[in-house]
Amino acid sequence: MAASLVTGKDLRKVFRAPGNGGEVRALDGVSIEVCAGELTALVGPDGAGKTTLIRLMAGLLAADAGSLRVLGIDPAIEPQRVQDRIGYMPQKFGLYEDLSVQENLDLYADLHGVCPQERRQRYPQLMEMTDLGRFTGRLAGQLSGGMKQKLGLACTLVRSPELLLLDEPTVGVDPLSRRELWVIVEHLVREEGLTVLTSTSYLDEAEKAARVLVLHEGRALAQSEPAQVTRIAAGRSVVLDPGPGNSARSLQARLLDDPEVIDAVPDGGLVRLVRAAQAQPGETIAGLSATPVEPRFEDGFMVLLRGRAAHEAGVDIRLQRPPAPAEAGAAVEVRDLVKRFGEFTAVNHVSFEVRRGEIFGLLGPNGAGKTTTFRMLCGLLPPSGGMLRVAGVDVGSAGAAARARLGYVAQKFSLYGALTVRENLEFFASAYGLRGAMRRERIDWALRQFDLGAHGRTASGQLPGGFKQRLAMGAALLHEPEILFLDEPTSGADPLARRAFWRRITTLAEQGVTVIVTTHFMQEAEYCDRIAIMDGGQVLAQGSPAQIRRHALAADGRQASMESAFIAVVEAARAGEAAARP
Amino acid sequence: MLESLLRVIALTRKELLAVLKDRRARNSLLLPPILQCLLFGYAATYDLNHVPYVVLDRSQSIASQALLSSFDGTGLFERVANLRRQRQVRDYIDDRRALLAIEIPDDFARRLEAGKGADVQIIADGRNSNTAGTALGYAQSVVNAFNSDWRARHGLPGPPVTVEARAWYNPNLMTRWDMLPGLIGTLTMLQTLMLTAMSVAREREEGTFDQLLVTPFRPPEIMAGKALPSMLIGIVQATGVLLIAQLWFRVPFQGSFLTLYAGLTLFVLAAVGIGLVVSALCQNMQQAMLFSFILIMPFALLSGLTTPISNMPRSLQYFTLVNPLRYAIDIAQRVYLEGAGAGVLMPDLWPLAAIAAVTLAGASWMFRRL
Numbered sequence A: 001m002a003a004s005l006v007t008g009k010d011l012r013k014v015f016r017a018p019g020n021g022g023e024v025r026a027l028d029g030v031s032i033e034v035c036a037g038e039l040t041a042l043v044g045p046d047g048a049g050k051t052t053l054i055r056l057m058a059g060l061l062a063a064d065a066g067s068l069r070v071l072g073i074d075p076a077i078e079p080q081r082v083q084d085r086i087g088y089m090p091q092k093f094g095l096y097e098d099l100s101v102q103e104n105l106d107l108y109a110d111l112h113g114v115c116p117q118e119r120r121q122r123y124p125q126l127m128e129m130t131d132l133g134r135f136t137g138r139l140a141g142q143l144s145g146g147m148k149q150k151l152g153l154a155c156t157l158v159r160s161p162e163l164l165l166l167d168e169p170t171v172g173v174d175p176l177s178r179r180e181l182w183v184i185v186e187h188l189v190r191e192e193g194l195t196v197l198t199s200t201s202y203l204d205e206a207e208k209a210a211r212v213l214v215l216h217e218g219r220a221l222a223q224s225e226p227a228q229v230t231r232i233a234a235g236r237s238v239v240l241d242p243g244p245g246n247s248a249r250s251l252q253a254r255l256l257d258d259p260e261v262i263d264a265v266p267d268g269g270l271v272r273l274v275r276a277a278q279a280q281p282g283e284t285i286a287g288l289s290a291t292p293v294e295p296r297f298e299d300g301f302m303v304l305l306r307g308r309a310a311h312e313a314g315v316d317i318r319l320q321r322p323p324a325p326a327e328a329g330a331a332v333e334v335r336d337l338v339k340r341f342g343e344f345t346a347v348n349h350v351s352f353e354v355r356r357g358e359i360f361g362l363l364g365p366n367g368a369g370k371t372t373t374f375r376m377l378c379g380l381l382p383p384s385g386g387m388l389r390v391a392g393v394d395v396g397s398a399g400a401a402a403r404a405r406l407g408y409v410a411q412k413f414s415l416y417g418a419l420t421v422r423e424n425l426e427f428f429a430s431a432y433g434l435r436g437a438m439r440r441e442r443i444d445w446a447l448r449q450f451d452l453g454a455h456g457r458t459a460s461g462q463l464p465g466g467f468k469q470r471l472a473m474g475a476a477l478l479h480e481p482e483i484l485f486l487d488e489p490t491s492g493a494d495p496l497a498r499r500a501f502w503r504r505i506t507t508l509a510e511q512g513v514t515v516i517v518t519t520h521f522m523q524e525a526e527y528c529d530r531i532a533i534m535d536g537g538q539v540l541a542q543g544s545p546a547q548i549r550r551h552a553l554a555a556d557g558r559q560a561s562m563e564s565a566f567i568a569v570v571e572a573a574r575a576g577e578a579a580a581r582p
Numbered sequence B: 001m002l003e004s005l006l007r008v009i010a011l012t013r014k015e016l017l018a019v020l021k022d023r024r025a026r027n028s029l030l031l032p033p034i035l036q037c038l039l040f041g042y043a044a045t046y047d048l049n050h051v052p053y054v055v056l057d058r059s060q061s062i063a064s065q066a067l068l069s070s071f072d073g074t075g076l077f078e079r080v081a082n083l084r085r086q087r088q089v090r091d092y093i094d095d096r097r098a099l100l101a102i103e104i105p106d107d108f109a110r111r112l113e114a115g116k117g118a119d120v121q122i123i124a125d126g127r128n129s130n131t132a133g134t135a136l137g138y139a140q141s142v143v144n145a146f147n148s149d150w151r152a153r154h155g156l157p158g159p160p161v162t163v164e165a166r167a168w169y170n171p172n173l174m175t176r177w178d179m180l181p182g183l184i185g186t187l188t189m190l191q192t193l194m195l196t197a198m199s200v201a202r203e204r205e206e207g208t209f210d211q212l213l214v215t216p217f218r219p220p221e222i223m224a225g226k227a228l229p230s231m232l233i234g235i236v237q238a239t240g241v242l243l244i245a246q247l248w249f250r251v252p253f254q255g256s257f258l259t260l261y262a263g264l265t266l267f268v269l270a271a272v273g274i275g276l277v278v279s280a281l282c283q284n285m286q287q288a289m290l291f292s293f294i295l296i297m298p299f300a301l302l303s304g305l306t307t308p309i310s311n312m313p314r315s316l317q318y319f320t321l322v323n324p325l326r327y328a329i330d331i332a333q334r335v336y337l338e339g340a341g342a343g344v345l346m347p348d349l350w351p352l353a354a355i356a357a358v359t360l361a362g363a364s365w366m367f368r369r370l
Helices: A050-057 A079-083 A101-111 A116-130 A145-156 A175-192 A226-232 A248-256 A297-306 A370-377 A421-431 A436-449 A465-477 A495-510 A522-527 A545-549 A562-580 B002-021 B023-043 B062-072 B086-094 B108-113 B129-153 B175-206 B208-213 B219-248 B257-281 B285-301 B314-320 B324-338 B346-369
Strands: A004-016 A023-035 A039-043 A065-070 A086-089 A163-166 A195-200 A211-216 A219-224 A237-240 A261-267 A270-275 A288-292 A330-341 A344-355 A359-363 A385-390 A406-409 A483-487 A514-519 A530-535 A538-543 B051-057 B077-082 B100-104 B121-124
Touching (some): A004 A050, A023 A195, A039 A050, A050 A065, A086 A145, A101 A145, A145 A175, A175 A562, A211 A297, A219 A297, A226 A297, A261 A297, A270 A297, A330 A514, A344 A370, A344 A385, A344 A538, A406 A465, A530 A562, A538 A545, A545 A562, B051 B086, B062 B077, B077 B086, B100 B129, B175 B324, B257 B324, B285 B324, B324 B346
Parallel strands (some): A039 A211
Antiparallel strands (some): A004 A065, A211 A219, A237 A288, A530 A538
């Protein structure tokens, strides 16, 4: 076994929450080993402690307890000596948006004291690796999300570090750029023999690492080769075919309640299941025949996670007055919608239609124009051109009555943090014109349905992440809207919370609520009735998940994943664009 | 209509809760006006109660002694030195040991005895023109008193004209008396304007403004819901200053509270209107804060609180016409000190109403466009 560059033992770190004196155990006895020349991945949902662990190694934080050696040095005692020898790319890398690509690179070279001779040799390597050579004159602020991350990586690598620490380098990056970033990282490890530690909340990325440390709520669930985590689910993974005319989504929702089931997700029209016990050959589940499949890393992760946490209860939302049975016509109609900000066209002739009672997904990377489209639909932004109808009217110009038929949950928690859970609900109930007995009834309903009763008097800003989202959902459903808009509702949520969230959405749709949701998790498209893939302000493809997947049939004839379908669609569109250019 | 009203009440309640639940926000709204009021009440005064002076008495006569003792007898003038040489005067004035220097010529007594006029030279430190002017005024009145006294004692006829000065509404011409009522508006203005501007900017920064806009709230309702709590808080602050002026500094209140509060309500409405315009222009709290400060300086300087508006250059006087603080100070001082009624205050009230109408309409228009 290669020498280890990082050795951490029983690391602990507690943060005090401001104001209420509560504490957060960011790290609760984590040990870690990073071997020279290897790629190690820190995997886990938001709040698992990944960033804290990386910051300890970079000498930016000191642990409360435990021992840590990075390149043989204690980073808490001699941070500068460690920092001189490592490269660290934080989640939000400090690029100067008003400087060009070259100027940013020069700045970091100056900061690290890289001599001109070394630069002449290093720059071409970095440019070739990141494919940024064509853009050296462009301002960093005008790069796409993926290119910014690549530039950040180039700036980190401007002087050859002995150890590279990457904190979620692929978060918010489109699948295409994500793949390119991983090619770079794997090249660094394989060809240049660099030791890399990277954190990620994408479970599929973990499979690329030599070793993974699976973190959850400050504790290590496993540290091993990724295949070993996958093997935990060996013999437990099966797929079920819901049969023609039945939706995979409702079957999946039903199966999640089964105590024998650890995990169930809709996958390519089928339902993928991880069972608590080994599957028997020829076995049937819910009256359907189960076909065994190769387990994935995520399956193993879910088995580990379920050992710690149960599925959220009470996710089966019942509206008291569900919307009237679907009238004819579309809930949302968008034709040739355009939005320009000065020179920049954020939304470029977008058209789509959402039927009543449908779950419609807008998919795409950050900056694709999803949120801008969304804001126009909700009447928050006037369009520059085109036509849009929500529940038969243009919300932007229609009155309060039209808005009363919509619910909206923003990407960021946007209720009043200083107010308690109950006060927030009271305010939004009044905003939607609920009063008297009705108002009390609806507030009680929200507290009950979202399991917020115990937190009624808690300032909503102090709620744990998952509860904040439930409160936001509760507030948006107080008036039982016909159409629910959800902007990136699952970003940053752990896999369990994400499954609970989609359960709620599924039950709402079954009761006739039209749901429009944006996401950059491609797998989540499987929960939607129909999706539209957006990139560069345009809709590149739309249809049912099965139709979209047909854009990319895997070479071996297997069902393509939504992610590879997305990449195929975007690549085809970009290739077409390049061909059209003289 | 009822729906609208209920929504505005809900928003007002939410705003008040958000401000009053936060201990820091609560303190920053109530403590500064009280502290500033005490500070201004004690520190901001043009009244002189201690004038150090030096004397170069070349006469060394009974007459000169009599004149000087009438200076010393006021309790206001303190003789810090008797000088021998003219040169020394400069030393005392330069290092501010004396504010005035009184030079009595050697023929002073002789000329007086002869029934002729005598000259006394008073040199003042003009580096602070305000103080120097006041001190010279005091000195003049001491000399006047000495003159009448001398004439009476020597059987000479009195001067043909004497001035019998009496100041109405502030008999002792105490700065505090006009300063404190002026503060009722001044201290309220900054906080009301900033509170309003920040409350929208904060919502915008935290993303809650979008959440608010997708509810049935109409822009005018949001404005009303933002304006009311700021107005309420502004009125409470004004009341705090009023109470301190009356109960702590004992400046007697002559007018009607109804008139005063009617004027104040119009004034905070105008201030809130300006705050809403600022908030419509600003994307975040930092901008809102900066913008408020940029506005508040000229508003305070050109309000007439410290320097009379009639002394300002004509072009600046025109600017004061759109300054709500100018009218608020006038209203507060006149109601407080002279007991003016609403009728005579009309020239102050209607401009406030006009400023409020224009800013509120402007803010409403800008909100609609965002």
